[in-house]
Amino acid sequence: MTKDSSIVEDIRRIRHKISAKFDHDIDRYIDYLQMCRARRLRKKDKQSCSANKEIAQPMAATSKSPTQTPETQ
DSSP: OOOOOHHHHHHHHHHHHHHHHTTTOHHHHHHHHHHHHHHHHHHHHHHHHHHHHHHHHHHHHSOOOTTOOGGGO
């Protein structure tokens, strides 16, 4: 049998470390990943909503057209 490469050894070591963190319980690990995904999506949605509000507010607050610049006024 041949010796595994250092990359394979590193992957196995890291995989075991992650598994141990969740007591080798795949369901706990999957729950954790789903929670992280939901949190990331909520954060992304909040950023998207706040960016849309920032874009909409200046346009509504002024009567300038979006193509006008301070130099052309």
